[in-house]
Amino acid sequence: MEGQRALKIEQDLLARNNRYAHINRHKFADRGLLALNLVSSPGSGKTSLLTETIELLKESIPCAVIEGDQQTTNDAERIRATGAPAIQINTGKGCHLDAHMVGHALEDLAVKNGGFLFIENVGNLVCPAEFDLGENARVVILSVTEGEDKPIKYPDIFANADLMILTKTDLLPHLDFDVEQCIDYARRIRPELKVLQLSSKTGEGMQQWTDWLKHQLSHQL
Amino acid sequence: MEGQRALKIEQDLLARNNRYAHINRHKFADRGLLALNLVSSPGSGKTSLLTETIELLKESIPCAVIEGDQQTTNDAERIRATGAPAIQINTGKGCHLDAHMVGHALEDLAVKNGGFLFIENVGNLVCPAEFDLGENARVVILSVTEGEDKPIKYPDIFANADLMILTKTDLLPHLDFDVEQCIDYARRIRPELKVLQLSSKTGEGMQQWTDWLKHQLSHQL
Ligand SMILES: Nc1nc2c(ncn2[C@@H]2O[C@H](COP(=O)(O)OP(=O)(O)OP(=O)(O)O)[C@@H](O)[C@H]2O)c(=O)[nH]1
Ligand SMILES: Nc1nc2c(ncn2[C@@H]2O[C@H](COP(=O)(O)OP(=O)(O)OP(=O)(O)O)[C@@H](O)[C@H]2O)c(=O)[nH]1
Ligand SMILES: [Mg+2]
Ligand SMILES: [Mg+2]
Ligand SMILES: [Zn+2]
Ligand SMILES: [Zn+2]
Numbered sequence: 156m157e158g159q160r161a162l163k164i165e166q167d168l169l170a171r172n173n174r175y176a177h178i179n180r181h182k183f184a185d186r187g188l189l190a191l192n193l194v195s196s197p198g199s200g201k202t203s204l205l206t207e208t209i210e211l212l213k214e215s216i217p218c219a220v221i222e223g224d225q226q227t228t229n230d231a232e233r234i235r236a237t238g239a240p241a242i243q244i245n246t247g248k249g250c251h252l253d254a255h256m257v258g259h260a261l262e263d264l265a266v267k268n269g270g271f272l273f274i275e276n277v278g279n280l281v282c283p284a285e286f287d288l289g290e291n292a293r294v295v296i297l298s299v300t301e302g303e304d305k306p307i308k309y310p311d312i313f314a315n316a317d318l319m320i321l322t323k324t325d326l327l328p329h330l331d332f333d334v335e336q337c338i339d340y341a342r343r344i345r346p347e348l349k350v351l352q353l354s355s356k357t358g359e360g361m362q363q364w365t366d367w368l369k370h371q372l373s374h375q376l
Numbered sequence: 377m378e379g380q381r382a383l384k385i386e387q388d389l390l391a392r393n394n395r396y397a398h399i400n401r402h403k404f405a406d407r408g409l410l411a412l413n414l415v416s417s418p419g420s421g422k423t424s425l426l427t428e429t430i431e432l433l434k435e436s437i438p439c440a441v442i443e444g445d446q447q448t449t450n451d452a453e454r455i456r457a458t459g460a461p462a463i464q465i466n467t468g469k470g471c472h473l474d475a476h477m478v479g480h481a482l483e484d485l486a487v488k489n490g491g492f493l494f495i496e497n498v499g500n501l502v503c504p505a506e507f508d509l510g511e512n513a514r515v516v517i518l519s520v521t522e523g524e525d526k527p528i529k530y531p532d533i534f535a536n537a538d539l540m541i542l543t544k545t546d547l548l549p550h551l552d553f554d555v556e557q558c559i560d561y562a563r564r565i566r567p568e569l570k571v572l573q574l575s576s577k578t579g580e581g582m583q584q585w586t587d588w589l590k591h592q593l594s595h596q597l
Contacts, residue, residue: 161385164381164385196417196418196499196501196522197417197501197522197523197526197529197530198417198519198521198522198526199522224529225502225529225530225531225532226528226530227525227528227529229525229528230529248502248506248532249502250471250500250502250503278417278501278529278530279471279500279501279503280417280418280499281446281469281470281498281500281503282503285469298419298521300419300519300544300547301417301418302418302419304448304450305418305419307448307450308445308446308447308448308450308451308499309418309446309447309499310446310447323521326550
């Protein structure tokens with residue numbers, strides 16, 4: 156009985172989240188924002204990617220960030236150091252951002268219309284998969300240090316992703332990471348998944364990423 | 377009201393888990409097993425550490441493994457290739473092992489008495505923190521590729537750990553990882569935390585780890 160009650164509550168919470176996600180989708184559209192939900196394991200390089208991306212784009216396109224972490228404001232501070240506005244959500248024990256939190260954060264964020272809203276989710280390759288935030292695109296980030304089998308071992312978060320970014324490619328010479336095998340695994344889970352490879356450290360591959368972003372934004376307008 | 381119902385269910389589930397953990401604790405003690413719960417982000421090197429550890433210990437001390445992953449039997453197969461028995465739990469959408477699952481797996485595991493039972497949790501630095509499996513020791517594994525701030529950003533899983541292992545130390549020459557800063561952060565969260573540094577790839581630091589394991593086992597007997 157307890158299991159059934161738990162399942163019913165879970166379904167209610169997901170339905171409630173979907174309603175908030177729907178509201179967010181409208182808010183983003185009203186402001187001409189392209190909203191992206193960045194998901195990955197802890198330490199895959201999400202914040203580093205965002206700071207480098209903002210440095211490349213900020214002269215021409217407004218960027219703003221909603222940061223999600225259990226604790227600290229470290230990531231929001233790193234974003235603000237670029238000059239872009241950022242809001243930090245601390246989830247406490249919570250393992251994922253949800254649409255309700257993101258909707259509230261948006262109200263406090265000094266975001267200009269017509270640009271990018273990056274949402275950096277809590278580092279977690281499992282739970283964020285279930286929670287639509289109202290984003291236009293979900294980007295799953297996998298570091299080449301994590302091993303090529305992650306897409307089949309943690310399939311749900313790859314199954315509804317639009318883009319997979321393999322990060323830290325500068326470390327490939329020191330690793331046994333099989334890029335082709337990883338992409339093959341990912342395409343088993345999500346055949347239409349687009350894949351980019353880059354290094355925030357060296358800048359390699361960043362052009363293709365910003366080109367993709369600009370292309371997505373132009374489709375929004 | 378919905379939030380309160382959800383909280384009550386969560387408390388009931390944790391209380392239920394604690395009862396199963398208590399039962400597991402007795403089962404492990406009855407069989408003279410030292411049970412260790414290995415937690416980390418995806419791809420930090422848990423399975424690689426276990427296979428290398430088993431190779432070093434198997435001639436003298438029985439080892440068995442309970443593996444937890446959303447999908448695939450990849451990790452259990454890697455363990456069995458060493459000759460040690462392993463059971464794979466697939467959690468599906470589940471983001472952590474719980475004591476009920478582990479109790480069941482133990483019944484099917486061909487484990488000899490008087491040795492090590494390693495439990496490799498689902499790769500997740502958040503959710504496994506809440507779920508006692510009945511283990512004797514919780515080992516949190518952090519790869520030097522993930523960044524030194526993880527202990528303060530994901531504090532709960534470090535707060536009840538007994539040992540932190542920094543893995544992939546062979547990569548340190550290619551990274552900006554500040555080992556001392558990471559240990560300092562971890563000790564803010566858990567002052568009595570023991571720390572080891574090692575590489576499964578080169579074998580560096582593995583002796584101190586197996587010494588620690590043998591010391592823990594001798595206290596069990
Ligand atoms: N070699 C290399 N290291 C990188 C790269 N990108 C990030 N790192 C390092 O990886 C570690 C984690 O980077 P972050 O950007 O903080 O990762 P994150 O995904 O935001 O981490 P969380 O938000 O805590 O989950 C840091 O030590 C970075 O310096 C890269 O392209 N190459
Ligand atoms: N350079 C280096 N790579 C390592 C080391 N240990 C593991 N790896 C690599 O890291 C990747 C992940 O290793 P695993 O042992 O599968 O990690 P895991 O924590 O068990 O992964 P999940 O169970 O999927 O969460 C693989 O590509 C390994 O080869 C190490 O000591 N040094
Ligand atoms: Mg970050
Ligand atoms: Mg593993
Ligand atoms: Zn969760
Ligand atoms: Zn969870």
